[in-house]
Amino acid sequence: MRYLIIGATSAIASACSRQWLSDSGRSDAGETDFFLVGRSRERLEQTASDLTGRGARSAEIYTLDVRDIAAHPAMMEAAWEALHTIDLVLIAHGTLPDQRRCEADPRVAMEEFSINGSSVIALLTDIANRMESQGRGVIAVITSVAGDRGRPSNYLYGSAKAAVSTFCEGLRVRLFRSGVHLIDIRPGFVSTPMTAELELPKALVSTPEAVARRISKAIRAKRDVVYAPAFWWLILAVIRSLPRPIFKRLSL
Amino acid sequence: MTAQLLSWGRYPRHTQSPAEVHWRSEIGPCLKRFAEERSTTLAYGNGRSYGDSCLASSDKVISTGSLDRVLAADWERGRLVVEAGITLSDILQLAVPHGWFLPVTPGTKFVTVGGAIANDVHGKNHHRQGTFGSHVERFGLYRSDDGRIECSATENVELFSASIGGLGLTGIIDWAEIHLTRIQSSDVMGITQRFSSLNEFMALSAELDSLHEFSVSWIDCAAAGKKAGRGVYMAGDFAEEGPLQVNASRPIGVPLTPPVSLVNSLSLRTFNEFYFRRQPRTRTTRRLHFDPFFYPLDGVMNWNRIYGRAGFQQYQCVVPQEVAADALGSLLGAISAAGQGSFLAVLKCFGDKPSPGLLSFPRPGVTLALDFPNRPNLEEKLFRRLDTIVHEAGGRLYPAKDAHMQGDHFREAYPHWKTLEHLRDPALNSRFWERVTR
Numbered sequence: 001m002r003y004l005i006i007g008a009t010s011a012i013a014s015a016c017s018r019q020w021l022s023d024s025g026r027s028d029a030g031e032t033d034f035f036l037v038g039r040s041r042e043r044l045e046q047t048a049s050d051l052t053g054r055g056a057r058s059a060e061i062y063t064l065d066v067r068d069i070a071a072h073p074a075m076m077e078a079a080w081e082a083l084h085t086i087d088l089v090l091i092a093h094g095t096l097p098d099q100r101r102c103e104a105d106p107r108v109a110m111e112e113f114s115i116n117g118s119s120v121i122a123l124l125t126d127i128a129n130r131m132e133s134q135g136r137g138v139i140a141v142i143t144s145v146a147g148d149r150g151r152p153s154n155y156l157y158g159s160a161k162a163a164v165s166t167f168c169e170g171l172r173v174r175l176f177r178s179g180v181h182l183i184d185i186r187p188g189f190v191s192t193p194m195t196a197e198l199e200l201p202k203a204l205v206s207t208p209e210a211v212a213r214r215i216s217k218a219i220r221a222k223r224d225v226v227y228a229p230a231f232w233w234l235i236l237a238v239i240r241s242l243p244r245p246i247f248k249r250l251s252l
Numbered sequence: 253m254t255a256q257l258l259s260w261g262r263y264p265r266h267t268q269s270p271a272e273v274h275w276r277s278e279i280g281p282c283l284k285r286f287a288e289e290r291s292t293t294l295a296y297g298n299g300r301s302y303g304d305s306c307l308a309s310s311d312k313v314i315s316t317g318s319l320d321r322v323l324a325a326d327w328e329r330g331r332l333v334v335e336a337g338i339t340l341s342d343i344l345q346l347a348v349p350h351g352w353f354l355p356v357t358p359g360t361k362f363v364t365v366g367g368a369i370a371n372d373v374h375g376k377n378h379h380r381q382g383t384f385g386s387h388v389e390r391f392g393l394y395r396s397d398d399g400r401i402e403c404s405a406t407e408n409v410e411l412f413s414a415s416i417g418g419l420g421l422t423g424i425i426d427w428a429e430i431h432l433t434r435i436q437s438s439d440v441m442g443i444t445q446r447f448s449s450l451n452e453f454m455a456l457s458a459e460l461d462s463l464h465e466f467s468v469s470w471i472d473c474a475a476a477g478k479k480a481g482r483g484v485y486m487a488g489d490f491a492e493e494g495p496l497q498v499n500a501s502r503p504i505g506v507p508l509t510p511p512v513s514l515v516n517s518l519s520l521r522t523f524n525e526f527y528f529r530r531q532p533r534t535r536t537t538r539r540l541h542f543d544p545f546f547y548p549l550d551g552v553m554n555w556n557r558i559y560g561r562a563g564f565q566q567y568q569c570v571v572p573q574e575v576a577a578d579a580l581g582s583l584l585g586a587i588s589a590a591g592q593g594s595f596l597a598v599l600k601c602f603g604d605k606p607s608p609g610l611l612s613f614p615r616p617g618v619t620l621a622l623d624f625p626n627r628p629n630l631e632e633k634l635f636r637r638l639d640t641i642v643h644e645a646g647g648r649l650y651p652a653k654d655a656h657m658q659g660d661h662f663r664e665a666y667p668h669w670k671t672l673e674h675l676r677d678p679a680l681n682s683r684f685w686e687r688v689t690r
Contacts, residue, residue: 011274046275049321049322053324054322193274
């Protein structure tokens with residue numbers, strides 16, 4: 001299997017990579033290749049050594065700031081040149097913006113929207129075309145439960161994720177005809193460096209490893225949209241169904 | 253989002269607030285932040301130390317569990333370079349399919365490599381292979397004063413030996429290179445035999461330990477009178493051929509902490525009687541997977557919770573071979589006289605392979621480990637008495653398991669403590685260290 005992972009040093013992406021290696025078993029792990037994209041060379045190197053140490057045949061690294069859209073095509077050239085055909089693309093990069101700062105400063109808001117929203121749409125545009133001409137493969141995009149409904153605590157982040165989810169909804173239909181599958185993964189609270197500063201309700205927090213297991217299963221089952229862990233589907237179904245006159249009086 | 257942490261015995265109850273590090277490059281800045289707050293700290297791995305040796309005196313720890321990456325794996329030579337937060341369980345997942353095993357493993361696979369070095373842990377093969385620290389080629393240490401340094405038998409030698417069994421006080425161990433041991437199969441040929449007295453145990457141990465790679469015994473310390481000193485001797489070796497499989501069964505868990513301990517004198521006597529009777533009367537050999545052989549308790553996640561909110565204390569001592577039979581007899585007598593007992597009373601003869609570690613616990617002799625549900629007067633009623641017996645026998649207690657030992661006993665039994673204090677990173681301190689060096 002050949003994997004292109006963007007945001008490869010994130011906790012969820014690392015957990016997914018390890019999960020795929022252990023899913024594949026020892027003999028197939030020796031035929032697993034990774035192309036890891038991220039911002040920090042040092043972290044990419046450590047992630048790559050971990051994956052080869054755990055049995056991957058190869059793990060190439062590539063540094064990229066996703067906001068630099070002009071730099072995307074060169075990265076993809078390199079990825080396809082290294083891997084030839086790609087079985088799975090995972091887009092996992094993101095930040096958790098400070099909602100207050102986004103409210104105070106439109107430049108901050110746009111910057112964060114660009115990292116979590118526009119950059120993903122840009123990447124998907126190019127990747128979709130390449131996968132379409134490959135005629136096979138899976139694209140997995142990590143969005144968020146926050147995209148299901150705008151809430152006062154994080155509607156900037158939520159709207160960027162919602163944009164990606166809606167984009168995926170349409171793209172999935174287009175790609176279906178060429179045999180490429182697209183899965184939209186919506187994690188809830190996961191204990192990662194991104195959420196380290198938040199006070200979260202302990203019962204609702206899961207681990208990157210649990211989310212990775214869910215993602216791996218969902219990909220095999222060719223699911224279209226998956227909440228991780230599954231109980232978030234129910235929580236979001238309730239939140240989505242709240243009438244606006246009530247919703248706006250709550251502070252969710 | 254900060255989970256509050258305790259030690260494995262859930263006593264003493266000083267909840268620790270963790271600062272998580274996810275990359276080795278974050279250790280320096282993290283130590284700096286603590287320095288700015290004028291606070292000391294301590295590395296906390298997977299929380300398997302029983303007492304207060306893993307609790308920071310400031311109650312603020314650096315959580316290193318996310319530093320669990322493999323840096324390099326050489327499956328030809330059986331060398332593994334890993335970040336210190338990786339657990340032995342993770343290593344087994346990787347190594348066993350390649351025909352390699354841990355050179356030394358404690359009774360749980362859920363300890364981190366950093367913790368295994370800092371406590372210089374031992375296992376069922378101590379009589380042949382010594383401690384974990386004897387199989388560490390080199391490791392990285394991050395110190396608040398000197399930054400990143402590498403320690404081995406030839407480089408920063410003083411810190412190398414002070415850090416092995418150094419209770420995490422010489423700096424943050426952030427990576428290590430360890431040696432692995434070749435296995436031909438993941439199965440163990442286990443030998444079991446009951447014994448009915450301490451003398452029988454000593455005789456079995458003398459007869460069989462040298463013939464087998466692994467040995468350990470369970471002793472029924474709830475038994476009194478004619479049954480006193482009875483137990484089960486177990487030895488084993490890896491099978492010479494067979495599959496190389498890692499057990500994939502998911503452990504069951506104890507979902508919550510009951511308000512009171514489920515371990516009491518009734519449940520204990522029943523369990524011990526049942527367990528003893530289940531064992532074969534005569535010497536029996538059977539083939540079993542390494543997981544139940546080495547890690548019988550790992551099948552139940554969070555088993556420490558069965559002792560209830562008050563937690564439990566483990567008492568592990570070693571007494572010199574020459575006086576072992578007498579001292580063990582006195583210890584078991586004192587325990588049954590106090591009406592106490594333990595589910596998990598473990599007995600083993602240590603070998604004489606010296607550890608590179610300065611404050612390593614094992615020494616030639618016999619070690620006894622017991623778990624006691626915590627009670628307000630456990631220390632006054634029982635531990636003081638046991639301490640005196642161990643002290644007079646010239647033995648010592650295991651810091652990794654300890655929550656009560658007296659400072660003067662510690663300082664006498666571990667004369668190198670002053671060297672460790674001298675080499676201690678000033679930014680690090682533990683509740684244990686404060687307690688025993690004051």
